[in-house]
Structures are given as C-alpha cells and as structure tokens.
Amino acid sequence: RKEVEQDPGPFNVPEGATVAFNCTYSNSASQSFFWYRQDCRKEPKLLMSVYSSGNEDGRFTAQLNRASQYISLLIRDSKLSDSATYLCVVYSGGGADGLTFGKGTHLIIQP
Amino acid sequence: GAGVSQSPRYKVAKRGQDVALRCDPISGHVSLFWYQQALGQGPEFLTYFQNEAQLDKSGLPSDRFFAERPEGSVSTLKIQRTQQEDSAVYLCASSATSGAGDEQFFGPGTRLTVL
Numbered sequence: 001r002k003e004v005e006q007d008p009g010p011f012n013v014p015e016g017a018t019v020a021f022n023c024t025y026s027n028s029a030s031q032s033f034f035w036y037r038q039d040c041r042k043e044p045k046l047l048m049s050v051y052s053s054g055n056e057d058g059r060f061t062a063q064l065n066r067a068s069q070y071i072s073l074l075i076r077d078s079k080l081s082d083s084a085t086y087l088c089v090v091y092s093g094g095g096a097d098g099l100t101f102g103k104g105t106h107l108i109i110q111p
Numbered sequence: 112g113a114g115v116s117q118s119p120r121y122k123v124a125k126r127g128q129d130v131a132l133r134c135d136p137i138s139g140h141v142s143l144f145w146y147q148q149a150l151g152q153g154p155e156f157l158t159y160f161q162n163e164a165q166l167d168k169s170g171l172p173s174d175r176f177f178a179e180r181p182e183g184s185v186s187t188l189k190i191q192r193t194q195q196e197d198s199a200v201y202l203c204a205s206s207a208t209s210g211a212g213d214e215q216f217f218g219p220g221t222r223l224t225v226l
C-alpha cells in the first residue's frame with residue numbers, strides 16, 4: 001500500500017486565523033489528489049480536488065508540489081464550522097486499491 | 112435516494128456471530144467501495160465493485176469477510192465469526208464513474224462493535 005502521511009494534530013487555531021497543513025505521499029507516480037473533510041462521527045465528504053496548478057475555493061486553497069511530493073491545504077479566515085478532520089487522499093492508479101487515505105489532521109477552531 | 116445510505120447504523124455482535132451490513136449507493140452509480148475505518152485512522156480499502164462485478168477484494172482482511180452486489184446496485188458486506196478486532200466503522204462509498212480516481216460519495220457508515 002502506498003504511504004500517505006499527515007500530521008494528526010490537533011491544530012488549535014483561533015477563529016479568524018489562517019491555518020495550513022501538508023500531506024506527503026511516497027509514490028512519485030501518484031495521479032490524483034484530494035482533500036476530504038470528516039466531521040466527528042460522520043462520513044468523509046469531498047472538500048476539493050487538488051490540481052497541478054493549484055486551486056482555490058472561497059477561503060480554501062489547495063496546492064500540489066510534485067517535486068517534493070506533498071499537497072497542502074490553506075484555510076483563511078477560519079470559522080468555528082471549519083473544525084473537523086481533514087483527510088488527504090492520493091490516487092496512484094492501478095485499481096481501486098490505489099486510492100489511499102491519510103489518517104487525517106484534526107483541526108479545532110477556537111472562539 | 113439523495114445519497115448513499117447504510118444499514119444498520121449501529122451493530123453490536125457477540126464474538127463468533129455473523130453480521131451483514133447493507134449499502135444502498137446513489138442510483139446509477141457504477142462504482143461501489145467498502146472501507147473499514149478504525150478510531151483515529153483514515154478509511155482503509157476493503158473491496159471494489161464495478162456494477163455487479165467485484166473487481167478488487169485485495170483489502171479484505173480475511174476469508175471471513177465477503178461482499179456482494181448481485182444486481183449492480185445494493186451491496187452487502189458480510190463478516191462471519193466476528194472477532195473483536197473487526198470492531199470499526201464500515202463505510203460504503205459510490206462513484207458515478209469506474210475506477211477510484213473521481214469523487215466518492217460516502218454513506219454514514221455502520222459502527223460495528225464486537226463484544
């Protein structure tokens with residue numbers, strides 16, 4: 001199984017602050033990258049795909065660094081509702097087992 | 112339905128019992144995946160169906176685990192002779208396309224506790 005690593009946190013961040021966390025992957029041939037969000041005792045939901053050129057969706061920005069084999073997620077103007085676990089997901093091809101989830105980074109936004 | 116549904120949401124089994132977990136994917140979705148998620152971990156791949164065909168079962172931890180999707184829609188994950196280490200949340204996900212490279216829509220999961 002291809003390795004995907006994340007800092008588990010928790011990251012405790014005051015409301016309104018900017019927070020960023022990375023995810024490293026070991027397979028240089030990885031093809032697709034995603035960030036999923038998982039609330040406590042809920043199912044994962046796609047937050048955003050990560051494109052080679054980087055992409056932004058409102059307060060969220062995702063970037064891919066193929067040379068260093070990591071993806072990042074930056075959250076600006078954090079809200080209390082951003083508190084969740086953020087799962088890094090990497091697809092390396094070769095079938096369904098080529099999709100690997102990280103263990104997640106736990107983010108807590110404090111009032 | 113509007114999303115992926117799973118039943119039961121919670122299951123408590125005595126060690127040695129057989130359990131069956133059901134997944135109703137989004138209507139028309141080609142791909143269906145089963146994952147096992149232990150506390151504090153990310154989902155771990157178990158098995159994958161493309162329509163009714165089980166194309167990958169490499170993640171099933173033992174021959175006590177069996178999955179089917181006979182008509183290409185509803186799927187059942189069966190665990191025979193449950194053990195305590197089987198305790199986890201079992202997530203089902205579906206995708207509109209074949210393969211694992213696109214967005215997956217997850218169900219709420221079945222939380223299995225084996226006593």
